[in-house]
Every structure is written in structure tokens, then in C-alpha cells.
Amino acid sequence: MSWTDERVELLKKMWAEGQSASQIAKELGGVTRNAVIGKVHRLGLSNRTGGAAGSAPAAAAAPAPAKEPKPAKEAKPKPAPKPVEPEQPAVAEEEPEAPVAETRPATTPARKQIIPAGQPLPPQPSANEISPEALAKVSEIEKKAKKLTLMELTERTCKWPVGDPATDDFWFCGLPVQQGKPYCEAHVGVAFQPMSSRRDRRR
DNA sequence: CCCTGATTCGC
């Protein structure tokens, strides 16, 4: 595979979107993440701001930490993220604080959810309103679940509980987790719902 | 061990 115009475009796009090199490589096909990274560098669009969790700051590649405006990730109909980067002299500056209006700090306390003590396990979706497909998927994979015990769970095993903890017939899914998630793909599907139709929460 | 990106260097 070669870096055709289109492929490069897709690369740029995905990279701009914050996709990881491996994801991009997978999407493109025929290339490894190394190839993608290499290309990214050659294109001169390395350091992405934010997003990149697993970066290598120690590499000291850029002694000049140029402050670049972080592109807000928005679903814009306009796919024209002109990478116009007026290279500014890296000057250590302080961010102008918003005077009056209260600004949302980047550190957003996303989790306000309270989990009942003594029961760190996610609630079993009983007759919930979950897409039938997702549920079907679940019962599907539960057949080939590894049925692990609590002690057998690792970072990469799906921690979705199955059965009644009070009975003998209880185990954890144990399939490979989706990266960053505590569950396998199927269970992630039912665990993280996009917020189904909420009844009017009026008392 | 899984992932991430960065860099090197032979091709």
C-alpha cells in the first residue's frame, strides 16, 4: 500500500480527530500503526494537543512547547479543518482568565454517580429498555463467556457479572474487554446506554 | 501485558 492522496487525507482527518495511530492504521488497512506514525511525522503534524494520553513527553523531541489552540472536537458539517498553524514563538504565557463568567474547567467532574456501598457491581439490566439487539448479543456471548471467578478477573477481562451472587451459578463474563472499558464489547453495549427515553422525572 | 506516540535507520 502506498500513501495515496485519499489515504493521506483520511490519515489527516482521523489524526485531527484524535484517533490513535493504531486506529487509523486499522481503518486504512495495509499499514501498521508505525507506518501511520511515521507518516504523521513526515507530514509534520505530530504533536496533537490534549487527547493523547499515551504520549511520550520524555522523548524531549520538542524542547519548544509551542502552545497551540486545541481544536474543539465538534461534529461540524464542514470537514475543512484547515491546519493553518501560524507558528508562534513559544512564549510562556498565562491563560487569560474569564473575568466574570464562570468557566468550566477542563477537569470536569464527570462522575457524580453514587454507587451503593457493598455493591460495586453494575446493576443487571433486567427487563430494561435496552436494544433487543444488544441483549441478544449479550446472551450470545455469554454462552462462550469464560465464566471467571472474582479472583480470576484481570485488567482485561470483562467484569460483567452473570447470575446470582448468592447462588452457585454466578460468574463473570471474562471475555476480553474493550479498551478502556471494564466490559467486553457486548456488555459495554448494554452497560453504557446513550440515555434512553427518560420518563418525566417530575416527582 | 495492554496500549500510546517518538525516534532511528536501513532500505
Place this chain on the structure above:
DNA sequence: GCGAATCAGG
């Protein structure tokens, strides 16, 4: 220019 191998952090 390319990308596998390697490096280095999380």
C-alpha cells in the same frame, strides 16, 4: 519517503 524495530511513558 517509507516503515519495522526500537524506545519510552502510561
